Amino acid sequence: MDWNFIIFSLVKIAVVVGVVQGMVAYSVLAERKISAWIQDRVGPNRAAPPFMKYIPVLGPFLTRLGIFQPLADGLKFMFKEDFTPAGVRQIYFWLAPAIAVVPAMLTVAVIPFGSQIGNQHMVIADLNIGILYTFGIVSLGVYGIVLAGYAANSKYPFFGGIRSSAQMISYEISMGMSIIPVLLIVGNLNLSQIINWQSTHGWLVMYAPISFVIFMVASFAETNRTPFDLPEAETELVGGYHTEYSSMKFALFFLAEYSNMVASSAMMVTLFFGGWSLPFFGLDHVAGPGSLGLGIAHILIFVAKLLFFMVLFIWVRWMFPRFRYDQLMDLGWRRFLPLALVNILITAVWLYLRS
Amino acid sequence: MPALPDILFYVFAALTLLCGVLVVANPLSRSPVTSAMFLVLTIISMSGLFVLLHAFFLGIVQIIVYAGAVMVLFLFVIMLLDLKEEARRKFKFFGIGAGLISFAAIVFIMLKSLKSAAPDANNPVGDGDTASLGKLLFTQYTLPFEVVSVLLLVAMVGVILLCKKKLE
Numbered sequence: 021m022d023w024n025f026i027i028f029s030l031v032k033i034a035v036v037v038g039v040v041q042g043m044v045a046y047s048v049l050a051e052r053k054i055s056a057w058i059q060d061r062v063g064p065n066r067a068a069p070p071f072m073k074y075i076p077v078l079g080p081f082l083t084r085l086g087i088f089q090p091l092a093d094g095l096k097f098m099f100k101e102d103f104t105p106a107g108v109r110q111i112y113f114w115l116a117p118a119i120a121v122v123p124a125m126l127t128v129a130v131i132p133f134g135s136q137i138g139n140q141h142m143v144i145a146d147l148n149i150g151i152l153y154t155f156g157i158v159s160l161g162v163y164g165i166v167l168a169g170y171a172a173n174s175k176y177p178f179f180g181g182i183r184s185s186a187q188m189i190s191y192e193i194s195m196g197m198s199i200i201p202v203l204l205i206v207g208n209l210n211l212s213q214i215i216n217w218q219s220t221h222g223w224l225v226m227y228a229p230i231s232f233v234i235f236m237v238a239s240f241a242e243t244n245r246t247p248f249d250l251p252e253a254e255t256e257l258v259g260g261y262h263t264e265y266s267s268m269k270f271a272l273f274f275l276a277e278y279s280n281m282v283a284s285s286a287m288m289v290t291l292f293f294g295g296w297s298l299p300f301f302g303l304d305h306v307a308g309p310g311s312l313g314l315g316i317a318h319i320l321i322f323v324a325k326l327l328f329f330m331v332l333f334i335w336v337r338w339m340f341p342r343f344r345y346d347q348l349m350d351l352g353w354r355r356f357l358p359l360a361l362v363n364i365l366i367t368a369v370w371l372y373l374r375s
Numbered sequence: 376m377p378a379l380p381d382i383l384f385y386v387f388a389a390l391t392l393l394c395g396v397l398v399v400a401n402p403l404s405r406s407p408v409t410s411a412m413f414l415v416l417t418i419i420s421m422s423g424l425f426v427l428l429h430a431f432f433l434g435i436v437q438i439i440v441y442a443g444a445v446m447v448l449f450l451f452v453i454m455l456l457d458l459k460e461e462a463r464r465k466f467k468f469f470g471i472g473a474g475l476i477s478f479a480a481i482v483f484i485m486l487k488s489l490k491s492a493a494p495d496a497n498n499p500v501g502d503g504d505t506a507s508l509g510k511l512l513f514t515q516y517t518l519p520f521e522v523v524s525v526l527l528l529v530a531m532v533g534v535i536l537l538c539k540k541k542l543e
Contacts, residue, residue, distance in 0.1 A: 112408075147431070148431060148504055148505075149431045149432055149435055149504075149505065152432070152435045152436070152439065153435055155435075155439055155443075156435045156438040156439045156442075156443060157438075158443075159438070159439055159442070159443025159444065159447075160438070160442060160443060162443070162447055163412075163415070163447070163450075166447065166450055166451075166454075167412075169454075170408060170450075170454055178454070181454070182451065182454065182455065185447050185450070185451050186451070188447075189444055189447055189448070192443070192444070196439075209505055
């Protein structure tokens with residue numbers, strides 16, 4: 021066995037999972053701050069460790085920014101009573117949050133988050149079927165929500181679970197169809213190869229803009245975010261599928277939602293916006309073993325692009341009203357699916373004429 | 376010490392068989408949802424076997440299509456119908472007979488096709504990647520491929536026809 025490979029893989033897994041978790045915690049804060057700005061409020065500005073007030077200038081400033089809020093949130097989730105209502109289906113009630121989180125975390129395994137540092141490629145698993153792997157894992161994520169709705173054994177969570185399973189299956193089809201033009205153009209399923217193609221030919225969003233629009237809207241639906249957050253529509257369904265959950269189990273659903281956001285943003289960056297590459301300053305080449313700075317710059321570029329899409333996710337949530345359920349299904353099946361199919365046809369014809 | 380793929384083969388094979396048995400004969404639960412979830416596990420461990428055969432595309436498509444879409448719809452229907460725990464049924468002679476005959480037919484077809492395809496372990500046709508699979512499907516196996524797609528199309532048309540309340 022190749023110990024070098026095992027050790028470096030473990031390090032990469034630990035770092036990526038840690039960074040994603042940190043991003044999740046702070047995107048919750050970003051969500052609260054951005055929503056506050058949009059609604060002309062202040063947002064979280066109180067939580068701070070006790071010694072913070074003795075640090076001049078910096079202490080109050082950090083407190084005002086609210087950067088200690090995620091720590092307080094995390095502590096609260098861990099120490100709150102984990103209440104299991106009578107009449108729930110025990111096994112599924114415990115299993116559902118775990119099933120929701122695991123696929124959300126697994127998706128990031130194939131995403132190249134940088135080019136190379138030393139001899140190590142900055143991707144956990146450089147699969148030849150990278151895109152299909154993400155689609156497979158994402159399609160398993162729906163079980164967490166469906167089972168949560170079923171396990172709660174009460175009406176509103178059940179509605180939430182049913183709604184989400186119908187919604188996620190519908191939009192998975194549009195999503196899968198939308199990336200076929202990308203695959204036709206690049207001719208490869210490997211995400212690293214797709215990025216390499218983009219660094220020489222330019223970003224794919226210029227070649228397949230319709231694909232990008234469909235993929236983006238579908239990923240909003242897949243992550244159950246507004247304007248498609250019908251599975252947890254508060255006004256109709258109390259809290260949707262997680263109504264009966266409390267404490268850490270509830271937090272796991274949030275963790276899954278935000279990890280899915282991170283994963284979808286990463287997919288959008290990788291598929292349509294050149295991944296870790298930038299078309300100027302010579303930043304589009306794979307960093308060689310000698311150029312450590314370039315490797316780190318690539319990771320930073322990737323994270324910056326990722327954060328842009330995270331902010332987009334959050335911004336859309338607070339700017340747009342929720343769809344009605346029939347509108348959601350109409351959009352998915354009768355507009356996006358035909359559009360995606362036509363898009364495939366046009367791309368195929370264009371590629372044939374050009375060759 | 377045996378190689379890692381060999382150990383993984385036995386793990387996945389055992390998981391597939393165990394979960395497959397638990398789908399139909401679970402001593403602890405008669406709930407249809409539990410059966411459906413074990414079927415999902417069976418499908419996932421089967422795709423593990425495909426991956427060990429270097430058939431990555433087949434393995435992942437197995438998960439996308441069966442575990443990700445078909446089984447979710449199964450679960451959907453089970454939940455909407457609100458099936459209660461199934462009562463323990465007596466075995467019927469006709470059921471056993473029909474089951475055995477279809478099982479024998481499937482085994483016969485499998486053996487026959489394996490024999491005609493005669494896969495050579497030392498000299499595989501393709502390395503299981505998507506490109507070579509696609510090439511084979513659109514050159515050597517065009518006719519079976521098209522027949523299967525027409526079959527699927529007919530099934531889809533049939534479903535739409537059945538779902539329509541009234542034909543104008």
